[in-house]
Amino acid sequence: MSTQSGLQGLHAEVKSWLFSKDFDGMPVGARNQLREQVDLLARNAFEKGDEAALTEAHRVLYVINMAQLTAPWTVERLNVGDPLFSQLKGILEKCWHQASKKKYAPIIDALPPAAQFREWVTQTVRSHPSNVTHPIFGFLRDKANFEQMREFFLQETPLEALFGDIIALMMPGVYGGIKLELAKNFWDEVGHAEDARVHRNMRFELMDYLGLPSNVYTDRIDLLIREELALVNMYMSMAMNRSRLTEILGALLATETMIPGRFEWQIEGWRRLGVGDKQLAYLLEHTTVDVEHANAWMGEIIVPLLERNPAVMPEIVLGIMLRLDTAGAVVDKLNDHVRGIKESSVGPYRGAHKVP
Incomplete structure (x- = not known):
């Protein structure tokens, strides 16, 4: 070859x-x-x-x-x-x-002073085109049909299913406030040691309700858009390479800041289609806990780290930008992909509940 x-x-x-x-x-x-x-x-x-x-x-x-x-x-x-x-x-x-x-060299070369970092991050994340202002989220909330909503949910499976594993990979060898905040994130991911509340299990429960195979992210990667695979690979590359751990701290700051709004718009779309809050427990959970994590991530991890060592800012920012743009590529692709389908990549819904 x-x-x-x-x-x-x-x-x-x-x-x-x-x-x-x-x-x-x-x-x-x-x-x-x-x-x-x-x-x-x-x-x-x-x-x-x-x-x-x-x-x-x-x-x-x-x-x-x-x-x-x-x-x-x-x-x-x-x-x-x-x-x-x-x-x-x-x-x-x-x-x-x-x-x-x-x-990203031009961005890295023009970073603000450490004292202005919190404001810079907030503005950068909020104004990024992958945030809820992206047209895909308005489409999901207001217009997407059942099959289009299923497809969007299917395509986001890899990162959502593996998020707890990514947090766990980060934990060895870090202590103090970073360790504590990672532990809090992981504790929420594993449902406070209650199997039914494990986020991965809650997601798979909703997938079962929607007639989506939970093993799609391991056994049918041919059905998944490349951009989602790249997003998982980005997190895994940072989490498994200790020299890039600072980058993933930045990536997760962007992640926790964005997730609640994105999930709220999806919830409204599912409700519009008649899916009840009992089935949407996985999405609803993330509209509360991730707000807390976003605030703590900045206050307990990023700011103290910069106070101790301002020289790590370029690595933090590289992680932020990689996450924003990689996630942006996902929603750009899904915006075209989802609007153009008549049924999900795994085939039409064949479940028992009524489809609007």
Whole structure:
């Protein structure tokens, strides 16, 4: 596979090796070829901006990330601990990160003084086009039909299903206020140790009600838009690389600030279509707890961190901008995608309750 077209489907090959019983017998030449293919893919995707390469690069990264979150007792064989997969992941992430730093250099070079940071962040997040002012949210609230709402909810599954895992990955090796706020976030994610209130379970319960398969984010990534895979890969790249932990603190500041408003507009859309608040418990939960997290994230993590070490501001801002623009690409794509469908990617609703 030396041509661009030959790189399509590379994620399937990587996934097959991740779980192959024959992995120990993988020839050295095959390992080298796979590294070369991924290196070419990374350059085509993140340096040249080739659309097909970007899709394949994020699929490769995504299947490796999913393998890193796989419990070994759930599969016959798990090879993700082999250095080969760390090398493949590293090749893609390094090229992506270098491109990102180059893209945001003008913003990083013009940052405000630390004393003005809170105001700068608030204004930057509120004015970003991925916020609730994006036309997709007005469409969901006022016009989207049942199938279009299902599709939007389906496409957002990966990050929502994995958010608790991302928080957990951040916690080792950090202490004090950062540890405490991460622990509070995680405690809410796991429903205060009540299984029925675990956010992941609450989301899957709503997906079941809507006739959506909960395993779509692991078993049917071909149905998912590339932009959502990129969003998960962004968080995972930061959370699993300790040198980028400061970036994800910035990314999560933007996340917690935006989520409540986005969910409120979806709730209104579902209510318009006759879905009751009992079924919407997952969305309703996030309109309250995330407001608290956003305030605490700034006051208990970001501001104290900047007071101790103002030099980390560029990394925090890089994380903020990556999150805003990556999430912005998701809603841009979904705005076109959702409006243009007649039924969800997994097929029409076939459940028992009445559909408006």
